[in-house]
Amino acid sequence: MLKKIAVLTSGGDCGGLNAVIRGVALTALQKGTKTFIIPNGYAGLYNLTDLTELTELTEDRIEQIPVYLAGSEAGNSRVKISKIKDEKKYERIKAGLQKFSIDAVIIAGGDDTGSVVADLADKGIPCLHVPKTMDLDLMTYSVGGDSTINRIAEFARDLRTTGQTHNRIIVMEVFGRYAGHTAFRGGVGAQADAVLIPEIPVDFDYLYQFLKKRFIHRIETSDVRAGTAMVLVAEGLRDASGKELVDENSPVDSFGHRKLMGAGKYVVKELEDRIKKDPEIKEFMVRTGQYVDGVYEIPEVREVRPGHLVRCGFTSPIDAAFGLEAGAGAYYLANQGIFGVTVAGYDNGRIEYMDTKEAIVQRLVDEKEARIYETMGMCFGRNPEGLAEPELAKITGRPKRTY
Secondary structure, rough: OEEEEEEOOOOOOOOOOHHHHHHHHHHHOOOOOOOEEEEHHHHHHHHHHHHHOOHHHHHHHHOOOOOOOOOOOOOOOOOOOHHOOOOOOOHHHHHHHHHHHOOOEEEEEEEHHHHHHHHHHOOOEEEEEEEEEEOOOOOOOOOHHHHHHHHHHHHHHHHHHHHHHHOOOOOOEEEOOOHHHHHHHHHHHHOOEEOOOOOOOHHHHHHHHHHHHHHHHHHOOOOOOOOOOEEEEEOOEOOOOOOOEOOOOOOOOOOOOOOOOOOOHHHHHHHHHHHHHHHHHHHHHHHHHOEEOEOOOOOOOOEEEOOHOOOOOOOOOHHHHHHHHHHHHHHHHOOOOOOOOOEEEEEOOOOEEEEEHHHHHOOOOOHHHHHHHHHHOOOOOOOOOOOOOOOOOOOOOOOOOOO
């Protein structure tokens, strides 16, 4: 029987983390176990020996953590334990846990966080992993994904009013690093004209012709000559040579990542270069009464980066439910002495889990997922002609749950 447990969160903020904290604490409360917050992620775990007290999640304190609010009551930090220059770092962590009589640590985070969970478990530190990443690139579902997709779709929909008012092509760059899941689903939900993700190489000549045709048609068929086109691009987009678009001047973090930047600007430049060289654009501008020599000769392509706005604010109902379930599941696993694993979900009355080293293997978008949307006229930066249509497959029993 667990007497005291601790919960910490690591990595970027997103929807669902507070749900995880509540799920852990509420379940523990019902079972007579005390739950404490370790603040500031792995930095807090490493510095436990220096802390004088930890916040206990009593019933009243839990009430102060809304399940629908994004972010994390426990905070976080970009710290990788194995990179700390202290030969006795693992002994220090164990001493900190002993100081507060903590029997187990439940840790919510993504692949980087999960790699530390695996490392700590291998060193004999009792901990387990709740999957959290808005990128949705773990083998399991993770809190943050659905909330972020909703935010992306909301911003992209709203930007249509700006685009249409000014007859602009809007290029919206969103988070996701090397996986395009959130850009893909957010773009679908926002009815974007084109979605560009790292998994599908972009043919900019095809993309330009696709957008040009759609953009011109909308304006020419409008009784007030107004129209726009929306492009969603994942930040991890690579250029035509496959080069990663990063800020070479930024320092790498403790997990070896440089700051990604420039995907949206790169797409804008590629489109603008083609617009400037296209003689049909001037004819279109003249034909629709927009052309002003030397002042307004070509349509504007505008980049927008909502940045952290897509990961803050509120938690979607799906992430709230998954976070509560996963948090509760983590408690039950810890109570059975099962550590070094990732909570995969709660399904059909079962708490499912898997080895953390397997759970954090990166899952990318399968390009076949895009094909059904391409048959409906959405562009993914490639010519869909010649691609196989979706296959038909009859199944029996309950369909696999997907997100």
